[in-house]
Amino acid sequence: MTETKQLLKEHILFSGIPDELVDRIISKSRIIKRKNGETLYSPHDQCRSMTFLLTGRLRMEKLLPNGKVVVLNNLEPGACLSEACAFLGKPYPVWVVAAGEVTVLSIPIETISELSGNNPFSAGLFMTLSQKLFRLQEKLELLSVSSAEQRVALYIMRLAGEDYEGEFSLPGTKTAIAGEMGLSRETVSRVFSAFLDRGILTDMGRGAYRIEDIEELSDILEDM
Secondary structure, rough: OOOOOOOOOHOOOOOOOOHHHHHHHHHHHHHEOOOOOEEEEEOEEEEEEEEEEEEEEEEEEEEOOOOOEEEEEEEEEEEEEEEHHHHHHOOOOEEEEEEEEEEEEEEHHHHHHHHHHOOHHHHHHHHHHHHHHHHHHHHHHHHHHOOOOHHHHHHHHHHOOOOOOOOOEOOHHHHHHHHHHHOHHHHHHHHHHHHHOOOOOOEOOHHHHHHHHOOHHHHHOOOO
């Protein structure tokens, strides 16, 4: 048994799959290697595969407009990543960077669909679960941040998008977004008021805001 196959068979996701199907997955997949500090995926890349980390470690990073980097998560061998955005056809939400030498198995989404029998019900189920997983991942990232100010700043950065457009709109009431961040409505309102007072944001009305000082907003996240 090859090392790649052995590693897959030890993972709960692949442990119950017959050997011939594991061989088929490997044959249709691509081995990717990266050296320390090299980028595996970026938010500019369309996510079309599920990635299995064979060896090494990966960092999931958020690049701030001031050039600083926030590490959102560290991944160890055996980790699966990008399965949610692959089924949704979204770009990668963060930068994925090698921490040391890394080897991954990139499994095309077409292979996953083929193995599921191209069943419309299965496809719909995967899509629904992926949407839930994607939202859960975003929420866990927010909850992993300790201070309320940093949670709100990260949430604003996410709404502003990877290109950090100047204006954004809240997708719901402050009560609703406070629930997403694990904060009280009063706390979220207080942080927004502080950002307005400090000239970081301008209130455009009807839940819309303009970012006036992206540098200071970035500085808030540096100590995450």
